[in-house]
Amino acid sequence: MSAKNLDAHHRWRSVTVAFRVSPEEDQQLERLVQLTGLTKQDYIINRLLGREIVVQGNLRVYQALQDHLTAVLQELKRIQPEESIPDDLSDIIQFIAQIMEGMKQGT
Numbered sequence: 001m002s003a004k005n006l007d008a009h010h011r012w013r014s015v016t017v018a019f020r021v022s023p024e025e026d027q028q029l030e031r032l033v034q035l036t037g038l039t040k041q042d043y044i045i046n047r048l049l050g051r052e053i054v055v056q057g058n059l060r061v062y063q064a065l066q067d068h069l070t071a072v073l074q075e076l077k078r079i080q081p082e083e084s085i086p087d088d089l090s091d092i093i094q095f096i097a098q099i100m101e102g103m104k105q106g107t
Helices: 023-036 040-048 059-078 087-106
Strands: none
Touching (some): 023 040, 023 059, 059 087
């Protein structure tokens, strides 16, 4: 049994939930987590429970956005005109667009 942990919201978290993902799924999950600025645990719990993911703009989030936008641009340049955009790249582009729209509304 895992040790009890009191989180920032004064909840005891003593149950461990684990599951396996493919390397590709792990990479996609890591990208999404980095873009939100949340911990992986908080991101997964919020998504599983259908809660809204609120991105708090900070230096780490801005750096992740810059890094991922650079990677997206490089990947788009690599794709030939007759090729379609891969689903995982499309998902990341949509997620970045949602974050940027939220930042614009927050100002």
